[in-house]
Amino acid sequence: MAVSPTKKKILDEASKLFQERGYLASSMRDLAKRVGLKASSLYSHIGSKEELLQKICFDSARGYLEGMRAIEESDMRPTKKVEQLILLHIQIATTDVSSMTIFSEEWRHLSEPYLQEFRNMRRDYERRFGRILQQGMESGEFTEMNVTVCLSTIFTSLRWLHRWYPEKRSISMKALEADLLRFLMNGLRK
Amino acid sequence: MAVSPTKKKILDEASKLFQERGYLASSMRDLAKRVGLKASSLYSHIGSKEELLQKICFDSARGYLEGMRAIEESDMRPTKKVEQLILLHIQIATTDVSSMTIFSEEWRHLSEPYLQEFRNMRRDYERRFGRILQQGMESGEFTEMNVTVCLSTIFTSLRWLHRWYPEKRSISMKALEADLLRFLMNGLRK
DNA sequence: GTCTATAACTTGATAGAC
């Protein structure tokens, strides 16, 4: 299971490169240059360009799903669960910026059957998130509204983090998290 | 200023194609096939592939900026202004789905000097939107929080519309707009 | 493992006949 240092470097640089330019606009020559190799040498460590995208996408997906399971199994109120889920997204976005971007936007360049598999995992996650929102509405903690609207709004608004974060550090991380969490929880309340 | 029917068809199909697959993943041969021509024939009507992207991006930008100006010039309260801006976004997203997507995500494939110009227009729009939010906080209509956080959250959450809308029609357009508006205005209130 | 060389293919765009 130990990953060689070169392979790790390739994966790290690929994450950054795909984030900056997008998967399609990133060539294996660009990647090799950043790693300090010729393009052909990359293939001693990896099988293909898409394999890199697959690894990034599915590793990220695993992170979300594990976090979701831990929260589901707890006996918190829906309000607290949603708070924890939002904090999970924020934490992933701020600790692993490049993967988050790729996970959010580049996954559609996966080929089958990976594309289908990714979509399934995503839908599973969304359904489980939606179920918690539903519970919160039924228990009267949240205002009644279309679950898909809430869900999509929360997801996409958590997605801007990965664009914004690497740039400005004028506002402290803690303050940012607090304001974002407050805005979204505010949106749900009665 | 009249655009020939063929040119219009090329623009329309380009919008749809770029939205579905992304700008880079769309080839001129794909586009030609949809239009019902050979790739080389496209160049009797347009100058280049990027010219299509430019037109889509800047036409969209114009729509937002015009809407912004009308709202700025009115004498509504900040709350009402923000409501109107959100409705403007919803309206653009639901009437011109493909352009909205490209405007949101594909603009970065513009080359200079268009890229710089686009960024400037975007920043201008964001600043003006931010100023209204600031006014609302100062007047006590909105809760005090980081303006960039509000702004980015509102923008990106309005952006999911263009992914969601073409698919599901189970919820009526009016209900959707109402819930989304409510969620976001809720997020701002004290 | 890394390199050079290259295969096999796709891309945007052009030339020139009709």
Place this chain on the structure above:
DNA sequence: GTCTATCAAGTTATAGAC
């Protein structure tokens, strides 16, 4: 205006020497 033919450049990936 549309076509066929083609160019020039770029792509992922492989072969084989070292």
